[in-house]
Amino acid sequence: MTVASGARPARATRLGQWAQELRALLRRWYLQLVRERAHLVLTLCQPAFWLVFFGLGVGGLVDHATVGTDDYTGFILPGVIGSTVIGSAISGAVPLLWDKETGYLHKLLSMPINRGSVLLSRLLFQVVVTGVQVAFILLVAVVLGVRVATGFPGLLLVSLVAALLTVALTAVFLALAYHGPGHNTFFTVSGFAALPLLLASNAFVPLAAMPGWMAAVARLNPLTYANEASRQLVLGGWHPRLVGYLVGLSLFAAVCVTAASLAFRKQAGGAP
Amino acid sequence: MTGEAITTTGLGRVFGDRHAVRDLDLRVPTGQVMGLLGPNGAGKTTTIRMLTTLLAPTSGSARVAGLDVRRYPARARRHIGYVPQEKGVRHLLTGRESAEIEADLHHIPRRERDRRVTEVLDLLGLLPDADRLVSEYSGGLQRRLDLACGLLHRPDVLILDEPTLGLDVPSRRQVWDHVRQLRDGGGTVLLATNYLDEADALCDRVTILDRGREVVTGTPAELKRKVGADVVVVRTRQPDRLGRALAGLPWVRQVKVVDADVSVFVADAPSALPAVMAEARRHDVAVLRATYERPTLDDVFVHFTGHVAAGAQ
Structure with a gap:
């Protein structure tokens, strides 16, 4: 009487089923996001406010010699993108957190889907959301007069850098949401992590202008390297070390995703 | 399929030094409604999590539709319709969208999907509300949608965890009627509840659990005869x-x-x-x-x- 027999389906069927479940999960994330209008609009606009008010306001105070350019808005553009990625990675884990707390995640995991599909669909979805945010930020930056040294191909690479960082950080926060004991811990830890991650990096201040110990900390921060890469593309120009940054960020993302998928193989944390 | 839809042998699960379930021998014959009855913390949900492959047993074994849940978890899941205890989820999806998504997650072929979704929504009397957001549903409607989704892939065994928890009396009766309909249609149901009247009204057989152990099993009538x-x-x-x-x-x-x-x-x-x-x-x-x-x-x-x-x- 079942649709599926007990036998293992053929490889082609399995691929088709995998695509079907990913599409269904993405549809669910999409519908839930677009039906929260206010949340959606604010999510898209908030980073641009940063760029306008922080860039134009604080920019007037900044000594151009310290930041190494007279285009402070261009200088903080990578930082604004970085802070957007951090916010996106945290809010990207929240739907999973609610699914866990309401019991829906249990239902999902009792279905004949690949356990990795929940993680993968969430990562894909968050990369697209961040992509839209970054596109909007870049558009505002261009309107504000930022001239990108590497032109349009450079903008695409800036987006790639943002995508890699999104994958890495979202994977980490998804693992925290899945494995942690509950939403209190999740919001405490993510709230605690967000600011140091942003401020102990070169997002708004160059490493050379920091006290030595702080620069040392910032050098351990993956966001610093994402910023370096984007800053090179926006203010500097094409340079061989961009390859190093991109390879490093890709490795970092791969490590985070592997760790998260191992976490997803285990039992979810929280109430038994 | 004939015989036993669920069989557990010496099934057990330990959390730290707490035995959530101990040495459970459960037999659910095909076509019956079996009740797992017991107070909160008796081990009902832990048992269900092991049967639905969400939790690995620490001892013993369990078979669902003839498949060992530890060796073939993915295949066993295809035979199970699981309606968990959800704590007031307010999805921003319509009832139909929720069912379509779950149908896809059960890999129901796309050409059959829409027909099947309409079928189960109709069975549970949900068609008039199918295109409203689930977040606007009453508790009763929500539970009926959960039941409908549990039936999408025509499972061999339907596992219901506290299906009427927190419902008002008319909604409760409605859910009961639907479970009876399923039983009359030859479906196998494992129902966990801490409402004794619910077990009495719906179950062919009942296993009473207390502190992780089976206390007694029998038809409600047999059990009552034993008492007095x-x-x-x-x-x-x-x-x-x-x-x-x-x-x-x-x-x-x-x-x-x-x-x-x-x-x-x-x-x-x-x-x-x-x-x-x-x-x-x-x-x-x-x-x-x-x-x-x-x-x-x-x-x-x-x-x-x-x-x-x-x-x-």
Whole structure:
């Protein structure tokens, strides 16, 4: 009487089923996001406010010699993108957190889907959301007069850098949401992590202008390297070390995703 | 499929040093509604998590639809319709969208999907509300949608965890009616509940769990018989005459007379009541009032576990 027999389906069927479940999960994330209008609009606009008010306001105070350019808005553009990625990675884990707390995640995991599909669909979805945010930020930056040294191909690479960082950080926060004991811990830890991650990096201040110990900390921060890469593309120009940054960020993302998928193989944390 | 839809052998799960479930031998024959009854913390949900492959057993084994859940978790999941205890989810999806997404997650082929979704929504009477957001649904509608989604892939076994928790009386009755419909259609259901009246109303057989162990298993009627006999109580002006007339009849186990009340202990009170009335008429005894009492599953629970069920009403 079942649709599926007990036998293992053929490889082609399995691929088709995998695509079907990913599409269904993405549809669910999409519908839930677009039906929260206010949340959606604010999510898209908030980073641009940063760029306008922080860039134009604080920019007037900044000594151009310290930041190494007279285009402070261009200088903080990578930082604004970085802070957007951090916010996106945290809010990207929240739907999973609610699914866990309401019991829906249990239902999902009792279905004949690949356990990795929940993680993968969430990562894909968050990369697209961040992509839209970054596109909007870049558009505002261009309107504000930022001239990108590497032109349009450079903008695409800036987006790639943002995508890699999104994958890495979202994977980490998804693992925290899945494995942690509950939403209190999740919001405490993510709230605690967000600011140091942003401020102990070169997002708004160059490493050379920091006290030595702080620069040392910032050098351990993956966001610093994402910023370096984007800053090179926006203010500097094409340079061989961009390859190093991109390879490093890709490795970092791969490590985070592997760790998260191992976490997803285990039992979810929280109430038994 | 015939035989047993669910079989567990010495199934156990330990959390730290706490035995959530111990040495459980559960048998759910195909086509029956089996109740897992017990207070909160008795091990019902842990048992269900192991059967639905969400939790690995620490001892023993479990088979669902003939498949060992530890060796073939992915295949076993295809045979299970699981309706978990959800804590007031307010999805921003319509009922139809929710069902479509779950159908896709069960890999129901796209060309069958929409027909199947409409079928289960119709079965649960949800078509009029299918295109409203689930966040606007009442608790009862929400539970019916959960049930509908559990049926999408025509599972061999439907596992319901507290299906009427927190529902008002009419919604509860509605859910019961749907579970009965499923049973009448030949479906196998494992139902965890801490409502004794629910187990009594729906289950062919009941296993009572307490502190992770099976306490007793049987049909609700058997269990109640073990606890005590049915009693027909007749109030009359001639209690002694009626008592003498009934004592010694083959279907009467015992007669007690207290003041104007004659208590007649019998095997089955509803069928004995007319016979008691006939005896009264034959001996010219005027009956003022006649009632009967039967043990409830509450009595069964208290009898076998020595304490009152948390969910007893």
